[in-house]
Amino acid sequence: MNHLTRIEGRAAAAGTPFLPFELVPMPLALTPRECEVLRCLATGKTDADIGDMLGISVRTVQKHLEHIYVKLGVETRTAAVMRALVPHPPLQG
Numbered sequence: 001m002n003h004l005t006r007i008e009g010r011a012a013a014a015g016t017p018f019l020p021f022e023l024v025p026m027p028l029a030l031t032p033r034e035c036e037v038l039r040c041l042a043t044g045k046t047d048a049d050i051g052d053m054l055g056i057s058v059r060t061v062q063k064h065l066e067h068i069y070v071k072l073g074v075e076t077r078t079a080a081v082m083r084a085l086v087p088h089p090p091l092q093g
Contacts, residue, residue, distance in 0.1 A: 034071070
């Protein structure tokens, strides 16, 4: 069972849709794991939910979010999701 299949299975068990990774483009500056965290965030998951889905601790989720915020130049969860979903110019850095 691959990593994506496990995440989709956990999302289905929780009764929450999970968008396949290829449907939601992510900024190139993010690592693959940060993209996973951001995709889970975009579905309204809490830090604990994201940790459970990805098999990581809540603190690790929070560190990934800190890095995402810095890379995307935002300060909130909502802004991070909007920055990822709304067309935008390439990130400088």
